[in-house]
Amino acid sequence: DIQMTQSPSPLSASVGDRVTITCRASQSISRYLNWYQHKIGKAPRLLIYAASSLQSGVPSRFSGSGSGTNFTLTISSLQPEDVATYYCQQSYSTPLFGPGTKVDIK
Amino acid sequence: EVQLVESGGGLVQPGGSLRLSCAASGFSVSSNSMSWVRQAPGKGPEWVSLIYSGGATYYTDSVKGRFTISRHDSKNTLYLQMNSLRGEDTAVYYCARVGDSSVSYAMDVWGQGTTVIVSS
Numbered sequence: 001d002i003q004m005t006q007s008p009s010p011l012s013a014s015v016g017d018r019v020t021i022t023c024r025a026s027q028s029i030s031r032y033l034n035w036y037q038h039k040i041g042k043a044p045r046l047l048i049y050a051a052s053s054l055q056s057g058v059p060s061r062f063s064g065s066g067s068g069t070n071f072t073l074t075i076s077s078l079q080p081e082d083v084a085t086y087y088c089q090q091s092y093s094t095p096l097f098g099p100g101t102k103v104d105i106k
Numbered sequence: 107e108v109q110l111v112e113s114g115g116g117l118v119q120p121g122g123s124l125r126l127s128c129a130a131s132g133f134s135v136s137s138n139s140m141s142w143v144r145q146a147p148g149k150g151p152e153w154v155s156l157i158y159s160g161g162a163t164y165y166t167d168s169v170k171g172r173f174t175i176s177r178h179d180s181k182n183t184l185y186l187q188m189n190s191l192r193g194e195d196t197a198v199y200y201c202a203r204v205g206d207s208s209v210s211y212a213m214d215v216w217g218q219g220t221t222v223i224v225s226s
Contacts, residue, residue, distance in 0.1 A: 034212040036151075043200065043216040044143075044151065050210035087150060091211035094164070095141065095153035 004098040023088035032092035108132035115220030128184040128201030139204040144197035
């Protein structure tokens with residue numbers, strides 16, 4: 001079975017900082033990797049699909065990269081409204097989410 | 107507006123049953139693949155079940171034989187029948203639309219969730 005890991009967690013940064021979250025798969029998943037933002041009490045929100053494609057309506061400060069087993073989600077300039085937990089999810093086989101990275105403001 | 111609204115959660119005793127509903131608007135449940143995802147307290151999301159537009163169904167191992175995913179096309183509603191509930195089934199349950207290969211089968215529309223608590 002494919003395993004997913006994420007780092008770091010948690011992550012604390014200042015407003016305006018560039019933030020990078022890493023997601024690793026235990027075997028190659030090509031580019032079948034998606035990123036979600038989840039705020040407490042709200043529905044999860046798709047940010048990035050297919051490793052690097054920005055979902056419609058998502059601010060351009062969010063970007064994704066990677067393929068195979070290593071992936072990153074980058075927030076180019078952290079904003080207060082970005083406080084949330086971020087999850088990667090592989091869709092190469094049975095859907096599986098990573099453990100999450102909780103992001104807050106320093 | 108594309109929207110999903112879950113209902114049916116609640117407090118149930120171990121061994122009991124619940125049926126969750128997910129009403130869709132703005133798109134057709136029958137023309138899309140749909141999933142149930144749950145999140146237990148303090149844990150990350152866990153995929154539970156999937157129904158393809160063609161009708162094939164899949165389940166995570168821990169719920170096989172206990173949970174059944176289905177849909178009612180004319181009501182445009184997705185269901186999750188949960189039987190023989192256990193404490194470890196306690197979670198917020200979300201329904202989500204699963205996109206096709208063009209979006210890497212990502213879950214692009216989510217409901218707000220419904221809470222299931224299994225406790226005596």
